[in-house]
Amino acid sequence: MKVVLIIGAGIGGLTLALKLHSLGVASRIYEAVPKIKSLGVGINILPHAMRELCHLGLEQDIALNSVETQEVQFFNRFGQHIFTDNRGRFGGYEWPQYSIHRGVLQSILLEAVIQRLGHEAVVTNHRLIDLKQTETEVQAIFEIAADKTSQVKVLGDVLIGCDGIHSTVRRKLNPKNDPLVYSGITMWRGVTKWPGFLTGATMIYAGWLQTGKVIAYPIEKADVDGNQLINWLCEFYCSSQKGEGDWGKPGELKDFIWSCDEMNFNWLDIPAMIKRAEFIFEYPMVDRNPLAKWTKERVTLLGDAAHPMYPRGSNGAGQAILDAVDLAKRLSSKVMHQEALELYEHERRPRTTEVVHANRTVPPDAILKEVYDRTGDKPFDEIEDIIKRDELELIANNYKTIAGFDRTSLET
Ligand SMILES: Cc1cc2nc3c(=O)[nH]c(=O)nc-3n(C[C@H](O)[C@H](O)[C@H](O)COP(=O)(O)OP(=O)(O)OC[C@H]3O[C@@H](n4cnc5c(N)ncnc54)[C@H](O)[C@@H]3O)c2cc1C
Known part of the structure; x- marks a missing residue:
């Protein structure tokens, strides 16, 4: 054998x-x-990977201990909505997407x-x-x-x-x-127990790397008070860092909080949430x-x-x-x-x-860069004046196809 x-x-x-x-x-x-x-901290299991974990009979355990992601919403740093991308079963896939603690x-x-x-x-x-x-x-x-x-x-x-x-x-x-090849981007990550926002199963991307970008999503279901464990990360270009790829390196609030200090939206006060984090990690983004x-x-x-x-x-x-x-x-x-x-x-x-x-080169949040470049980092009146929905969908779908989780690939 x-x-x-x-x-x-x-x-x-x-x-x-x-x-x-x-x-x-x-x-x-x-x-x-x-x-x-x-x-x-948190990770997402996309539908292509969930299909395999479902075949291994693990969906029930995963579903019990995570949040089934409904959508990804993209915003500029002023909190103006750019695009919503429905995910997993909410986006018509046969297979779900889950947000879960690694x-x-x-x-x-x-x-x-x-x-x-x-x-x-x-x-x-x-x-x-x-x-x-x-x-x-x-x-x-x-x-x-x-x-x-x-x-x-x-x-x-x-x-x-x-x-x-x-x-x-x-x-x-x-x-x-x-x-290790350092991207020039450093991210700070953590989790905070915080009131659920938007659908309670929404992942948000806000801002862009020049000035500071935030990603946040819940990784646990709401408790009796409506609080959820929210995974967040804040990242920006930071050329002076050295990338060592240490997942456990502690981070400090003062090194990054200024980059998202104004992101207090009426549905989520991002700086307040981050300031209440249980712990913070710093990760200079690297690959090989x-x-x-x-x-x-x-x-x-x-x-x-x-x-x-x-x-x-x-x-x-x-x-x-x-x-x-x-x-x-x-x-x-x-x-x-x-x-x-x-x-x-x-x-x-x-x-x-x-x-x-x-x-x-063209990550899934390339949408944010496109809007940042076209608006010169200014608020817009109507998103349609800046970029059409078709184009936004094209950018989002391009990444899904490369990563193998576009709907067509998963239907075969
Ligand atoms: C401690 C830790 C925390 C992480 N946190 C995050 C996170 O918050 N967000 C995120 O996106 N990704 C995180 N990752 C990375 C993420 O798990 C991987 O990118 C992804 O899941 C791919 O998994 P993998 O099995 O290839 O590698 P990993 O999940 O990194 O697993 C590698 C395993 O190999 C073991 N190992 C290493 N060297 C040896 C050796 N010489 N002999 C025997 N065993 C060895 C490690 O201890 C580890 O258990 C983390 C990884 C680790 C190890």
Whole structure:
């Protein structure tokens, strides 16, 4: 029987284990941290990824612990409405879109893995430090956190690097010239318990990066007082920063609050909400240049390890989930291991490369840039005088097509 060694118990690694299990392929996950904790803030699971999680029987758990997104509304920094994009089932899709805490999604996946594959399927406290391949197998070498002098060696048929943006597997396959690339944009993120706004399931984008842009959406259902956990982020061009891609770096209010201080709209007082945050993270937005190759014999990459991308457009988790499903199907087919990995790369590398480039150049909120440029950052009388609805739809749909969540692609 094929044994798949999965490095990293993030969203991609856990989904891969679940999909492989559903197709009868054995796997084991090795995770560096001693205990998997609920880390990060909010993310969106777009319909293309939700379709796969629904097929894995996870929709009920996700729906219970998240908000089903109804729409995305775009505003300028004066709070003037530009465009509404209905999402998921509210936009006529067969599949929903959910806004959820990253840590909650990870816990749902982890629990499903433990229930279906058993406790022994997830080995924590094992940090991959090296790997070796022969013609017949791959050897993974781990360091145990508490005892850095001892190493553990494990054999498998294939090894999949799902070890995130700082992937060791990627470094082993591509040791040279693969630095983090800083976008010039830094974002501050956090969550605040706050009264629900608009539909209670609306994601908002307001402003633009020159002066400050805010994104906010609820990730928990309303409590008895009508308060929801709101995920927010504030970002702008910030050339002096250095991008290190540390998801856990604390941030400070004084470094960014001025950029959204005037965004007090009658349906949401953004600065007041941000000032009440439980905590703040700072994340200089980084990615890496797409690789020309992910696979070397019995080893390949998946998720952020394969294609780290700017966290824009809700695609980091989604593309990792799509990778996992494609790879699991190939590994469960009759083809040889190496061929399965090559076929997976052939399908997924070009698609995700396009998303990496789109996130750099034409992200989903390119609508805001267009309006910012055309109005010279001034309030408008009628949005129709600035940009027609058809054009706005075209911009929004262009990104959906590149990222593979346009309705036509999902109907096939
Ligand atoms: C702590 C954390 C917080 C995050 N917060 C956010 C957020 O708030 N918003 C957002 O958009 N995205 C966030 N992300 C990134 C987001 O999870 C990914 O972009 C996306 O889900 C793709 O997932 P992935 O499985 O490829 O990588 P990740 O989710 O990053 O998972 C990688 C896993 O590999 C493990 N790992 C790393 N190196 C090794 C090694 N050498 N050996 C064994 N295991 C290893 C890591 O501990 C981690 O569990 C966060 C990631 C992490 C790790």
